[in-house]
Amino acid sequence: NVQHNNDVHIPRYVRVNTLKTTVEDVIDYLKRDGFSYQGTASQLEDLRSLSGKTFMSDLHLRDLLVFSAKVNFHDHYLYKAGHIILQDKASCLPAYLLDPPVGGHVIDACAAPGNKTSHLAAIMKNKGKLFAFDRDTKRLSTMSTLLLRAGVTCHQLANEDFLKVDPLSPAYKDVKHILLDPSCSGSGMVCLHDGGSEEQDPERLKALAAFQLRCLNHALKFPKLQNLVYSTCSIHTQENEEVMSVCLEKNPDFRLIHLLPEWPERGRDPLTQCLRASTTKTFTHGFFIAMLERQTTRNSGSL
Numbered sequence: 001n002v003q004h005n006n007d008v009h010i011p012r013y014v015r016v017n018t019l020k021t022t023v024e025d026v027i028d029y030l031k032r033d034g035f036s037y038q039g040t041a042s043q044l045e046d047l048r049s050l051s052g053k054t055f056m057s058d059l060h061l062r063d064l065l066v067f068s069a070k071v072n073f074h075d076h077y078l079y080k081a082g083h084i085i086l087q088d089k090a091s092c093l094p095a096y097l098l099d100p101p102v103g104g105h106v107i108d109a110c111a112a113p114g115n116k117t118s119h120l121a122a123i124m125k126n127k128g129k130l131f132a133f134d135r136d137t138k139r140l141s142t143m144s145t146l147l148l149r150a151g152v153t154c155h156q157l158a159n160e161d162f163l164k165v166d167p168l169s170p171a172y173k174d175v176k177h178i179l180l181d182p183s184c185s186g187s188g189m190v191c192l193h194d195g196g197s198e199e200q201d202p203e204r205l206k207a208l209a210a211f212q213l214r215c216l217n218h219a220l221k222f223p224k225l226q227n228l229v230y231s232t233c234s235i236h237t238q239e240n241e242e243v244m245s246v247c248l249e250k251n252p253d254f255r256l257i258h259l260l261p262e263w264p265e266r267g268r269d270p271l272t273q274c275l276r277a278s279t280t281k282t283f284t285h286g287f288f289i290a291m292l293e294r295q296t297t298r299n300s301g302s303l
């Protein structure tokens with residue numbers, strides 16, 4: 001279910017793939033290619049002032065460049081060579097906020113087509129282990145191509161149902177970080193061209209929320225887990241704050257982390273530790289992000 005709106009203006013966001021290049025080199029390349037660099041945005045509104053071939057660095061995310069919505073990079077050398085990834089700003093937040101350490105063991109539970117996986121790999125500098133699962137074979141094959149182009153090497157791709165992955169398997173004994181971006185209604189995704197809109201089916205939403213909660217509860221069973229980021233591209237409270245609230249009740253040894261105090265849009269009350277994103281307030285697609293942290297107890301594991 002996708003919002004359709006011809007008046008919406010979302011800039012073109014470009015994530016620099018630091019596995020292959022640097023932000024400085026990409027800026028230099030683009031300048032030589034006729035683009036004009038305006039420096040780092042000082043306020044969110046700046047991102048909407050871009051036109052023609054002007055671009056700037058984002059004010060929240062270091063590796064993100066912002067262009068006018070009309071700029072198309074699909075045929076550009078930097079894109080084809082995997083030096084840049086075309087990824088909405090909101091969708092860059094989950095990996096950025098999870099911020100796994102170089103050399104860490106990390107799970108991307110519902111990973112295809114893999115934009116967040118490649119972002120995680122960049123943050124980990126391709127060191128450590130990145131276990132990526134998806135149960136959709138076709139999406140996984142797209143993902144393999146994308147990861148190859150992006151130069152990701154620290155991953156292990158598995159065509160597996162995450163709910164069937166054994167949290168107690170020795171393979172995952174050092175997993176401390178999980179990114180969970182499960183299937184959702186997609187109600188935050190804005191289609192800028194088509195007309196018409198679909199109604200959300202209440203039964204489908206209920207089923208999605210139940211699935212998302214199962215994924216969350218399952219992910220929290222990994223014994224060494226410290227931090228988990230949960231994200232959806234849905235604007236429905238039912239798939240976001242409500243799922244998170246039930247999960248917190250069931251897993252009292254985890255608590256929410258207060259994310260990015262400077263971010264302008266928060267999770268619905270009382271879950272204001274979480275982030276929301278929207279076309280109107282953050283100039284992105286609609287998104288929800290929560291981060292859980294295991295509460296440290298002297299006797300963790302026995303509670």
Ligand code: SAM
Binds near residue numbers: 109113
């Ligand atoms: N994180 C991805 C990215 O940034 O490119 C997008 C993930 S998409 C929102 C959700 C994915 O979850 C789909 O590719 C879907 O096939 C997968 N999925 C759904 N149920 C699953 C399950 N039980 N186990 C593993 N993957 C699942």
